[in-house]
Amino acid sequence: MTKKEKESLLKRIEKGLHEYYVAPYRRSFARAQRDEDDLFMLLVFAESMGVPNPAAYYTLELLPLVYDRFHEWHKRMGMERSPLDHIGCC
Amino acid sequence: MLLELAKAKKILFFGGKGGVGKTTVSAVTATACAELGEKVLLISTDPAHNLGHLFGRKIGSKPTRITAGLDALELDPHEIVNLHLKEISSALHRLMPSNLYSEVDKHVTLAKDAPGMHEAAMLERMADVVEDGLKDYDKIIFDTAPSGHTARLMVLPEIMSAWTEGLIKRREKADRFAEFVRELGEDTSMQDKTIGNADDSEQERESQIRQILLRRRHKFNHLRERIADSDMTSFVIVLAAERLPVLETIELHEQLKQANISVDCLVVNKRAPADSGEFLKERQEQEEIHLATLTGALPVLPKQDIFLRAHDIVGLPAVEAMAKQLG
Numbered sequence: 001m002t003k004k005e006k007e008s009l010l011k012r013i014e015k016g017l018h019e020y021y022v023a024p025y026r027r028s029f030a031r032a033q034r035d036e037d038d039l040f041m042l043l044v045f046a047e048s049m050g051v052p053n054p055a056a057y058y059t060l061e062l063l064p065l066v067y068d069r070f071h072e073w074h075k076r077m078g079m080e081r082s083p084l085d086h087i088g089c090c
Numbered sequence: 091m092l093l094e095l096a097k098a099k100k101i102l103f104f105g106g107k108g109g110v111g112k113t114t115v116s117a118v119t120a121t122a123c124a125e126l127g128e129k130v131l132l133i134s135t136d137p138a139h140n141l142g143h144l145f146g147r148k149i150g151s152k153p154t155r156i157t158a159g160l161d162a163l164e165l166d167p168h169e170i171v172n173l174h175l176k177e178i179s180s181a182l183h184r185l186m187p188s189n190l191y192s193e194v195d196k197h198v199t200l201a202k203d204a205p206g207m208h209e210a211a212m213l214e215r216m217a218d219v220v221e222d223g224l225k226d227y228d229k230i231i232f233d234t235a236p237s238g239h240t241a242r243l244m245v246l247p248e249i250m251s252a253w254t255e256g257l258i259k260r261r262e263k264a265d266r267f268a269e270f271v272r273e274l275g276e277d278t279s280m281q282d283k284t285i286g287n288a289d290d291s292e293q294e295r296e297s298q299i300r301q302i303l304l305r306r307r308h309k310f311n312h313l314r315e316r317i318a319d320s321d322m323t324s325f326v327i328v329l330a331a332e333r334l335p336v337l338e339t340i341e342l343h344e345q346l347k348q349a350n351i352s353v354d355c356l357v358v359n360k361r362a363p364a365d366s367g368e369f370l371k372e373r374q375e376q377e378e379i380h381l382a383t384l385t386g387a388l389p390v391l392p393k394q395d396i397f398l399r400a401h402d403i404v405g406l407p408a409v410e411a412m413a414k415q416l417g
Contacts, residue, residue: 018275019275022274025274026271026275029267029270029274030267030271033267033271036260036263037264040257043257043260047201047204054249055254057206057207057211057214058210058214058250058254060198064178064181064184065295065298065299065302067185067186068185084197
């Protein structure tokens with residue numbers, strides 16, 4: 001084993017160990033972020049699902065920005081079909 | 091009394107029961123201030139467009155010159171909502187395949203008549219008008235819609251900023267998590283499932299959402315601070331010396347007090363003169379009974395009487411003549 005090969009092996013081990021320790025944290029943060037995002041979507045679409053939203057006028061403005069996440073979101077929330085009557089994404 | 095108050099404040103609201111003469115009193119006050127050399131903006135938030143009827147001319151949603159120093163405008167919630175929704179549907183059109191355009195439009199059209207839509211639109215324009223208006227004018231005078239409507243409008247900035255605040259907090263939390271994920275290196279497992287992955291378009295989107303929310307928050311807070319600042323803003327309740335307007339005035343005063351808005355003057359409009367015949371004399375005595383109820387409920391509030399006139403107040407000269415008598 002040359003010196004170079006040794007180094008790269010060490011690097012690989014280091015990377016693997018790093019990943020081993022860090023991955024669970026990253027996963028839980030990613031999950032927490034996803035939960036926050038889901039809640040945000042729920043707030044934006046609240047009115048469409050019969051939950052009164054005092055600021056419907058203003059949340060409509062966010063619709064174009066979150067629309068392409070909409071399909072994934074309603075699937076994840078356990079709604080097979082789009083909960084909006086007039087926007088059928090699936 | 092009314093004129094002194096008007097001189098001292100930068101923003102003045104006139105409210106009260108329907109038909110008591112809010113529009114006339116606010117237009118007269120605005121004209122009187124303009125005659126004193128101030129630049130005044132008179133704004134109607136009543137969809138009935140009474141200002142146009144009073145001055146006998148068309149006044150639109152853009153400031154219209156009435157006389158030297160006085161501009162007027164009428165806020166039309168229908169128009170504001172339509173404009174807002176048009177912007178949203180064109181933004182949605184850009185995102186979606188053209189075969190879904192009609193679906194998008196249907197959704198947006200339904201939203202137009204959703205509860206709260208008009209008041210939210212009105213609030214937004216009021217916030218804009220107050221912010222811009224204070225730069226160009228010395229004084230902003232609002233002729234508001236009848237009581238209940240206005241009491242609601244005055245607490246709305248509070249509700250809306252709390253709500254926006256909540257959304258911003260949620261966004262910040264989500265962004266913080268996303269930041270952790272980025273710092274912990276390349277993601278493998280959740281990449282396809284999270285909606286906030288680290289690529290540029292995502293970050294761009296996040297920052298757009300945040301900008302929209304922050305813009306809203308700024309607007310609501312600005313309006314709320316101005317309205318709650320009693321050195322700057324005051325509310326005048328206009329009433330007639332009759333039973334129902336008196337009761338409604340007491341109620342409106344209570345609602346405004348709860349919303350932390352200072353009411354500094356009552357204007358009793360269309361008072362019957364005691365020296366113009368038996369009939370009006372009798373009417374005047376009846377009015378004193380109602381006003382005693384009013385004084386009983388609101389003892390410290392100063393009142394200004396405006397007497398009943400034989401002729402209607404229509405057109406600028408009539409308003410100006412009445413303004414002269416105000417001081």
